[in-house]
Structure formats: structure tokens, C-alpha cells
Amino acid sequence: MKKKVIIIGGGFAGLHVAKALQCESLDVVLIDKQNHHQFQPLYYQVASARLEPSNISFPFRKIFQKSKNIQVRLEDVKQILPNNNQVITNEGSHSYDFLIIATGCKTNFFGNSAIEQHALSMKTTEESIQIRNHILLNFEKYISANVSEIEKQQLLNIVLVGAGPTGVELAGAFAEMKSHILPRDYPQTDFSKLNVFLLEGSKHTLNSMSNKSKQASRKYLEDMGVIVKTETFVTSYDGHQATLNNGEVIPTSNLIWAAGVIGNLIDGLETSTIIRNRYKVDRQNKIIGYQNIYAIGDIAYMETPLYPNGHPQLANVAINQGKTLAKNIKRLLSQQKPLDYEYKDLGSMATIGKHRAVVDLPHVKFSGYLAWFFWMFLHLMLILSVRNKMQIFFNWAWNYFTKDSSLRLILKTKK
Numbered sequence: 001m002k003k004k005v006i007i008i009g010g011g012f013a014g015l016h017v018a019k020a021l022q023c024e025s026l027d028v029v030l031i032d033k034q035n036h037h038q039f040q041p042l043y044y045q046v047a048s049a050r051l052e053p054s055n056i057s058f059p060f061r062k063i064f065q066k067s068k069n070i071q072v073r074l075e076d077v078k079q080i081l082p083n084n085n086q087v088i089t090n091e092g093s094h095s096y097d098f099l100i101i102a103t104g105c106k107t108n109f110f111g112n113s114a115i116e117q118h119a120l121s122m123k124t125t126e127e128s129i130q131i132r133n134h135i136l137l138n139f140e141k142y143i144s145a146n147v148s149e150i151e152k153q154q155l156l157n158i159v160l161v162g163a164g165p166t167g168v169e170l171a172g173a174f175a176e177m178k179s180h181i182l183p184r185d186y187p188q189t190d191f192s193k194l195n196v197f198l199l200e201g202s203k204h205t206l207n208s209m210s211n212k213s214k215q216a217s218r219k220y221l222e223d224m225g226v227i228v229k230t231e232t233f234v235t236s237y238d239g240h241q242a243t244l245n246n247g248e249v250i251p252t253s254n255l256i257w258a259a260g261v262i263g264n265l266i267d268g269l270e271t272s273t274i275i276r277n278r279y280k281v282d283r284q285n286k287i288i289g290y291q292n293i294y295a296i297g298d299i300a301y302m303e304t305p306l307y308p309n310g311h312p313q314l315a316n317v318a319i320n321q322g323k324t325l326a327k328n329i330k331r332l333l334s335q336q337k338p339l340d341y342e343y344k345d346l347g348s349m350a351t352i353g354k355h356r357a358v359v360d361l362p363h364v365k366f367s368g369y370l371a372w373f374f375w376m377f378l379h380l381m382l383i384l385s386v387r388n389k390m391q392i393f394f395n396w397a398w399n400y401f402t403k404d405s406s407l408r409l410i411l412k413t414k415k
């Protein structure tokens, strides 16, 4: 009888393990609560109305149309029953021989429920669309006659919390929107009071990158008019005012939280397997204490000689853990010794705006025009389908030459 593999989550890790398990000797069920794979590095372009959500989202059923051994289920996994080899979802239950957990992370508000209630976050395609709708709608409210001066400033202040790549990229995109788009969309309105704030708890923007990139990113942002405040925390936010650790209060109805993530753990496994809100795994991604349950990607915590505190939560780690685990499952079935995983750091990068990006490669660091083209080329290569690559290329080329896009739809949903 064929062995049955269940994969929970079709992000970078889950998608790549499933793709590499397209073989006749296994039955694979990919369960995800979304019906599509999401390309998270370009969420900020959806949030700032530069790309359509469909450009960076890929329906699983389309991806696996021709894979006879892979079934897709749109379900939310609620619990794992390791003693019965079963997972329980909102729709029912599935049994497995091998279970792979690839559930990634969600936004971490560090227990601050007021911030969680009022802030926007960007961990799914829906949330990126929500940011786009929210900001565009607030511009419309701003020009309406019924708004007080205090409310007007709240509508015009965009506060981004966390100056990692997400915060930096969003800040640059909104600064460009202020310079190039708003004067054309609202020719009768003065948007000079629109402020983009970027707040960061550490001393630097892009704190995990090289000194050169930290300095260059800050300079680019400030040149573009972004107000950068480092060593600054938001202590509370009520939807109208953000209070900072130095006592300063910023009036804003647009606060986007990009300050941390926490693992999407599922009930049912021993708490001793959880470390730093991730599942502790061995070098083959097997969860410590279990024989047939694996975790890969952001949700996995693996200590190695090169990374004694676990790997960084990056797409490349997730993709390669997925590929290695697929090889190991096949090796296991043919009684071969499994391979150990190690991450090879290929570098990191972030884009701040047109002709402004920073790239840290293992042996060379550079910024500016060349870095910006390099960033675009690499992201285009990473996008899944040729059709999506072409759509994105077309949108970027259009934006490049016109400094504009025509994607600023406000899509309101009624409950």
C-alpha cells in the first residue's frame, strides 16, 4: 500500500516539498487554509497599489493540475493527534504515515491587545489588500468637508512600525505615492502634510544587514522624506493616536505593524517540542520526540554548527528545507541514510524606491541603481509562473516610465 504524506501549509516550504514529492509511490495531501500560494516578499507592492493580488498569488489547484498523486484541501488544521496519526481540521480528519508541518508564522503583537485590535498587519494577501483599501479610503475621507483638522492629520499620517525589509519597503512605496501619485490623483488637494513615519526599536534600519546597507537605507528613506525614528517603540495605539516610549504622541489612523512574527503552532504535540514558538527539529527536520512528524520553514527551529540559534526565517531556508525533506522521505523509503540540512547564506536585499536598493551578497555589498535592478531581476526570477512574471514585468515597466499605475481600486466588503 502507498504511504500517505500530509503537508500542512503550502507556503514556500510546503509548496516545494509537495512539488518534489510528485511521484507514484506516495499519496500526498496538501492542506492549506488559503486556496493559493502567496509570494510574501511582494505583499508591499499590493499594499501600495503597484501590483494586483493575482500577480503574486498562485492557486494550488492550478499548480498541481497535472500531479496525479497530490490532492489539495482547503481546510484549517486545528489539532494533531500523534498517537492516532491523524490531523483534525475544520472539515473533518485525515490520517497520515508522514506528517509535515509547514505552517509558517503570523504577526507578533507581543501581547499588546490594543495594538493588535487597531493596527494593520501584512502577513496574508488579504491583509495587503486591506492596507491598500484602508489607506486609499483615508485619502478620500481627507478631502471630504466633514472632517476636523485633528482628524485630517490622523488620516494623513502613515506610521510603519519595524524597519526590517517590510517596513523599509512600505515606507519607500508610500513616500513615492506622496510625490508622484497623489498630486496627479488629487490635483486640487495639498498633500504636503502627509507624513510617513518609520519607527524602529533597534539603532538601525535593516538592522540584520551590513553597516553599509543600514546607512544607505536610512539615507535613501530620509532623502525621500520619510521620518525615521530609531530606538523608538510604540507603547499603545487606540486607532487614532500612537504613543511612543519617549512620550511622543503621533496622531494617526494608519498604523502598520511589521515588528515581529510568531510561529503558527498547532495543538496536539508535546510542549517540550516547542522552543521560541517554533518546533524543535533535528538536522533532518524531524520534530524531536516523534518518528514520523516533521516541521520545515519558518515554523522549524534547527540548531546547526553554523546557526546555533536556529536559521533565519527566510524564503530560501523554507524552500531548501522543503526540497531536502522530500529527498529524505524518498531515501527513507529506499532504506538510504537521510541527508542533514544546512543553510547556505546567499545574501539579502531590500528596495527602498526607484533606483534605490541595498544588496548584501556573501562577498560584495552594493546599493543604488545596480542594486535596484538586481533586486527586480531576482524577484522576477523567483515568481512562479511565466504569465505572472510577464504581468509583473509589464506593471513595473509601466510604473518606471509613467511613475504611476492604474491599480488604485478601493474594494469594500460588506459583512
Ligand SMILES: Cc1cc2nc3c(=O)[nH]c(=O)nc-3n(C[C@H](O)[C@H](O)[C@H](O)COP(=O)(O)OP(=O)(O)OC[C@H]3O[C@@H](n4cnc5c(N)ncnc54)[C@H](O)[C@@H]3O)c2cc1C
Pocket (backbone or CB within 6 Å): 008, 009, 010, 011, 012, 013, 014, 015, 031, 032, 033, 034, 036, 037, 038, 040, 041, 042, 043, 044, 075, 076, 077, 078, 102, 103, 104, 105, 122, 123, 165, 166, 264, 266, 296, 297, 298, 299, 313, 314, 315, 316, 318
Ligand atoms: C511581508 C513579508 C515580506 C517578506 N520578504 C522576504 C524577502 O524579501 N526575502 C525572504 O527570504 N523572506 C521574506 N519574507 C519571509 C518569507 O516570506 C518566509 O520566510 C517564508 O514565507 C516562510 O515560508 P513557510 O513555508 O515556512 O511559511 P509561509 O510561506 O508563511 O506559509 C505558511 C502556509 O501555511 C498555511 N497555514 C498556516 N496555518 C495553517 C493551518 N492551521 N491550517 C492550514 N494551513 C495553514 C498558510 O495559509 C500558508 O499558506 C517575508 C515575509 C513577509 C510577511
